Amino acid sequence: DIFFHCSTFVTAGHEMTATTLGWLLYELATHPEVQNKAREEILQARLRNGKLSSNEYDLMPFLNAPIKEILHLHPIGHTLIRRAVQDDCLPLSEQIITKEGKILKDIPIPKGQR
Incomplete structure (x- = not known):
């Protein structure tokens, strides 16, 4: 049991973040129109404030x-x-009747069981 819990912690804290980021980069690369709009939103935020802060992130719907x-x-x-x-x-929310009754x-x- 300890082995399975440890592997879950390692996977959840490391691999999932990397996998999600990989898929995000893939989708942005295959959808350049989305990538360009998100990039433009970032550039506009930098022009307004000179640098990006965590507060700016919430104000960028196309990046989010x-x-x-x-x-x-x-x-x-x-x-x-x-x-x-x-x-x-x-438990089932409703009973099921098999072909055999x-x-x-x-x-x-x-x-x-997995």
Whole structure:
């Protein structure tokens, strides 16, 4: 269990940020019109204030939009490997009747299942 938790912490703190940034750069490179609008917004902010501050970031909707949208286009949570550490059951909101007529109220998840 400790091994899986440690690998999750390492992956969540390092790989996910790098992966998200990689996808963001890819999408900006393949959509030059978006890249140009975001660049223009940054240049305009620099002309107004001479330098960029964290407050300026909130005032740049066209720069913010691709950053927020990238997580919808390329979600990274699915890359984590999850494994059940104990037997469990996932309750269903509605019963399911199988072709054989068996009524399922929950889905059993055995220990070790991914």
